[in-house]
Amino acid sequence: MLSVVKSGGVLGIDGYIVDVEVNISSGLPQFTVVGLPDTAVKESKERIKSAITNVGLKFPNKKIVVNLAPADIVKQGTIYDLPMSIGILTANGLIDTESIKDFAFIGELALNGDLRGIKGALPIAIKLKEEGIKNLILPEENSKEAGLVDELNVYGFKNIKDIVMFLNGSLKKEKVKIDRREIFKVKNKNSIDFKDIKGQTLVKRALEIAAAGFHNLLMIGSPGSGKSMMAKAFPSILPPLSFEEAIETTKIHSVAGVLEDFIIKERPFISAHHTASDISIIGGGNIPKPGLISLAHNGTFFMDELPEFKRNVLEVLRQPLEDRKVVVSRASGMYIFPAKFQLIAAANPCPCGYRNDPKKSCRCSPREIKRYMGKISGPLLDRIDINVWVNPVPPEDLSKISSGESSEEIRERVIKAVEIQKRRFKDTNINFNSEMSSSMIEKYVELDNKAENTLNMYAKKYNLTARSYHRILKLSRTIADLEGSNNVKLKHILEAINFKLSEENLLN
Numbered sequence: 001m002l003s004v005v006k007s008g009g010v011l012g013i014d015g016y017i018v019d020v021e022v023n024i025s026s027g028l029p030q031f032t033v034v035g036l037p038d039t040a041v042k043e044s045k046e047r048i049k050s051a052i053t054n055v056g057l058k059f060p061n062k063k064i065v066v067n068l069a070p071a072d073i074v075k076q077g078t079i080y081d082l083p084m085s086i087g088i089l090t091a092n093g094l095i096d097t098e099s100i101k102d103f104a105f106i107g108e109l110a111l112n113g114d115l116r117g118i119k120g121a122l123p124i125a126i127k128l129k130e131e132g133i134k135n136l137i138l139p140e141e142n143s144k145e146a147g148l149v150d151e152l153n154v155y156g157f158k159n160i161k162d163i164v165m166f167l168n169g170s171l172k173k174e175k176v177k178i179d180r181r182e183i184f185k186v187k188n189k190n191s192i193d194f195k196d197i198k199g200q201t202l203v204k205r206a207l208e209i210a211a212a213g214f215h216n217l218l219m220i221g222s223p224g225s226g227k228s229m230m231a232k233a234f235p236s237i238l239p240p241l242s243f244e245e246a247i248e249t250t251k252i253h254s255v256a257g258v259l260e261d262f263i264i265k266e267r268p269f270i271s272a273h274h275t276a277s278d279i280s281i282i283g284g285g286n287i288p289k290p291g292l293i294s295l296a297h298n299g300t301f302f303m304d305e306l307p308e309f310k311r312n313v314l315e316v317l318r319q320p321l322e323d324r325k326v327v328v329s330r331a332s333g334m335y336i337f338p339a340k341f342q343l344i345a346a347a348n349p350c351p352c353g354y355r356n357d358p359k360k361s362c363r364c365s366p367r368e369i370k371r372y373m374g375k376i377s378g379p380l381l382d383r384i385d386i387n388v389w390v391n392p393v394p395p396e397d398l399s400k401i402s403s404g405e406s407s408e409e410i411r412e413r414v415i416k417a418v419e420i421q422k423r424r425f426k427d428t429n430i431n432f433n434s435e436m437s438s439s440m441i442e443k444y445v446e447l448d449n450k451a452e453n454t455l456n457m458y459a460k461k462y463n464l465t466a467r468s469y470h471r472i473l474k475l476s477r478t479i480a481d482l483e484g485s486n487n488v489k490l491k492h493i494l495e496a497i498n499f500k501l502s503e504e505n506l507l508n
Contacts, residue, residue, distance in 0.1 A: 003090040003097060006104040006133055007083035008124035009075060012335040013255045013290060015127030019069040020080065022087030027063035035068030038076040047109045048085045055113035055161040060092045076287060079118045082107035085160060099167040102134040113160045117141035119257040122250055125149045137163055144262035145254060147176035148247065184240060184265055192233040194410055198401040199393040203230055206388040206499060208410050211237045212417040213478030214432035216321065216343040216383060221390030222357040227346035231302050234344060235269045236407035239418040245298045248338060252290050252297055268299035274308035278316045288328040288335040293320055296341035306347040307375040314380055321383045358391065385434065385471045386499040417481040433478045438470065445473045451490040458497050472496045
């Protein structure tokens with residue numbers, strides 16, 4: 001007897017439909033899986049047989065052939081355990097064929113019949129809804145994640161026996177319900193508040209501007225000046241995620257298998273160690289998976305000790321910083337991973353770390369400094385909007401400096417500036433000033449003669465590239481938004497120039 005069960009898989013970060021076809025016929029007992037299964041799928045035969053037997057159901061002692069269609073795509077992972085089991089039980093007459101219509105199944109089986117969580121439940125659920133499938137059965141562990149999809153009835157189970165009883169009508173089960181209004185009612189978990197950071201007024205200002213306009217930022221300063229601490233406090237002033245942004249980010253984390261809750265509720269903060277490889281940063285592999293910058297989608301990617309990263313690792317960031325995505329090409333196809341992240345980087349100004357330090361003298365020769373800072377290429381620096389020097393606060397002055405503004409106070413200003421940008425870009429596909437195209441800059445950044453002449457003077461003096469010129473304009477638009485100003489004024493341009501041109505001090 002033949003049965004067909006709907007299921008799904010993941011390519012890149014997008015789901016696709018898989019038809020699990022099961023045929024049971026007379027012959028020597030045999031269990032064959034075809035349709036390009038990987039090792040995990042091939043091993044499912046033993047899990048399925050043990051699970052069905054251990055819950056008290058009869059496993060057919062016949063010839064079983066399972067085809068995973070489309071057969072030209074490699075099927076990987078353990079998500080096909082459940083649909084293959086349901087197909088076998090249906091073909092064997094233990095489940096009514098009519099009861100599985102409009103249902104899809106995904107899930108891993110334990111040997112005792114329990115269901116275990118899987119990767120990629122959300123993108124598969126989204127695809128099932130797009131294809132008009134009404135119901136999805138999966139492990140209870142993933143039920144809330146899949147329940148985020150509207151117009152799809154999601155049922156979470158702990159054991160395959162309960163699923164059989166549910167499909168045969170002897171067990172009632174409520175579909176998963178998610179209250180979106182409650183999802184984001186969560187306070188920021190960040191343990192570092194800006195009021196705990198003494199001094200550093202200029203750096204805090206730079207971080208506020210970066211948060212308001214989604215700008216990239218580089219902090220340069222001697223060891224112990226507070227660069228890493230301020231970077232870790234940065235998420236506490238970021239604007240909240242919208243539901244659409246949360247779904248985008250959750251899809252990526254789900255596919256990567258690093259989803260801690262059923263949805264990402266705050267902008268991610270991903271930190272990379274300087275020994276990380278280029279593949280781990282941008283993604284890849286034989287069957288490509290998202291890298292760290294994709295996990296930081298709609299959030300922050302922090303690179304401490306920037307010059308210590310391998311040159312090829314830094315250079316692969318150039319395209320994602322510009323295009324907001326990573327394209328990985330393989331013989332099996334092209335994979336696109338979203339990578340709309342905000343780069344926050346920290347660096348020492350020289351190998352010993354004490355160039356320009358007010359109290360300690362630098363031991364490095366000009367040649368050593370040039371070689372060290374030369375690891376950060378000009379094209380990469382060109383893509384960074386804000387460069388700020390972090391001068392250490394003398395320990396004896398820490399007790400004398402009063403606490404500054406709290407993260408909550410700064411965040412309120414950031415949110416107001418972000419709301420201005422949302423209204424400005426409501427009919428476009430962007431959200432922040434840093435994403436503006438050249439035509440948008442001409443439309444939304446109007447300069448008076450004095451401001452324009454000043455910018456042109458600095459552009460000529462420092463031989464600014466067109467990209468740097470435009471980034472100064474984007475930055476000045478954000479500074480004006482923080483002030484609530486409709487027009488970009490001379491003072492906004494000057495502040496933007498000051499932050500952007502600090503890279504000259506870094507390189508020289």
